[in-house]
Amino acid sequence: MTQATQKVPVLGLKEQYQPIADELEASVLAVLRSGNYILGEHVKDLESEVAKLSNAQEAVGVANGTDALILALWALDIGPGDEVITSPFTFAATVEAIAIRGAKPVFVDIDPETFNINTKQIEAVITKKTKAILPVHLYGHPADMDPIMELAKTYKLFVIEDNAQAIAATYKGKTTGSFGDVGCISFYPTKNLGAAGDAGMVTANNKDVADRLRKLRAHGMWVRYYHDELGVNSRLDEIQAVILRTKLKYLSKWNDRRRQIAKLYETLLNNCPGITLPKTSADVTHVFHQYTIRVHNDKNSQTKGRDVLQTKLAEMGIGSMIYYPVPLHLQKAFSQYGYAQGDFPVTELVSDEVLSLPMYPELTDAQVKLVAESIKTILNAPATTPVVSQPVAGTV
Ligand SMILES: Cc1ncc(COP(=O)(O)O)c(C=O)c1O
Secondary structure: OOHHHOOEOOOOHHHHHHHHHHHHHHHHHHHHHHOOOEOOHHHHHHHHHHHHHOOOOEEEEEOOHHHHHHHHHHHOOOOOOOEEEEOOOOOHHHHHHHHHOOOEEEEOOEOOOOOOEOHHHOHHHOOOOEEEEEOEOHHHOOOOHHHHHHHHHHHOOEEEEEOOOOOOOEEOOEEOOOOOOEEEEEOOOOOOOOOOOOOEEEEEOOHHHHHHHHHHOEOOEEEOOEEOOOOOEOOOEHHHHHHHHHHHHHHHHHHHHHHHHHHHHHHHHOOOOOEEOOOOOOOEEOOOOOEEEEEOOOOOOOOOHHHHHHHHHHHOOEOOEOOOOOOHHHOHHHHHHOOOOOOOHHHHHHHHHEEEEOOOOOOOHHHHHHHHHHHHHHOOOOOOOOOOOOOOOOOO
């Protein structure tokens, strides 16, 4: 079954585009006609808007979220000989960026409820070489920032937030990306705020760091053709910026709808045996980039319960994804750091169990219900009393 013929595809990019097509197309056409294509007014305006949204002093547009991380580490002079503490349960880009800078990623296991770095285990791995802590706000749930900021203060470490999946989330009333020295955003098309291609941004709470980032993204230049230092080309273009500015107006409504869908999944799947539903910590606003359940494994079976559920859902026309099946400490690409199976038991267990269900604002209540009832049928759980579909205020 292709994505087009599925009853509930795992992603809904066309569904997001259609209701705002006229607005998006007009804005793109205006840029095309303007002849101004790179690092122009739309990039500047988007930087101001994202800085404001993130409660950060500055924001610097770059080519993608991976570059945001690499350039953030670079702007803080993190490189060979340095160690950066992070989670092994994230997208590879987080760790790639540390490795590409020549620094060493030092992993800490995760909390089984939030899937984020277990802050109680950070202090034990801090050494003289530690330069930064790099928490990831995975699936849109903010990492536990208070203890991280406390440790950073005590040991004089930088904090780099991987905010790729959590734009506009909050922790104790403060927006993600505004805690650390820098926050790194991805605007990959499937993100809560997605471009029509690659784009990224670094938020910063220090003008010097932001200015250094502006130089690094443009070949080390401040004045055209005068290269103060080595840099790269990681410019953001005007078409992506105008698309993001157009969509930014809807982000808050879209995130509300994501939370509404999460609540509906929770109501429908509450007592379903064999799975654990995601939890939201007190004092955070989750933006549900993903709605990720854990599927328990039967110790007597060779096959993972998660894989069986995913296959059967696919047969019923329902998409799902595994973010992420192999923890980063066990990936070949990072084998030089000497980690082994058993080093991070929670991460390893969770990687075998996670399954992300369809989660995007355009899902209808009926689709969410179909996903939940299909899971219950597969897992032999009793059906729920029908949920009355509510019209969704504010969804486009
Ligand atoms: C946690 C995390 N970090 C970094 C990235 C890298 O972003 P990009 O794909 O825009 O390079 C992503 C996105 O894919 C991500 O999910």
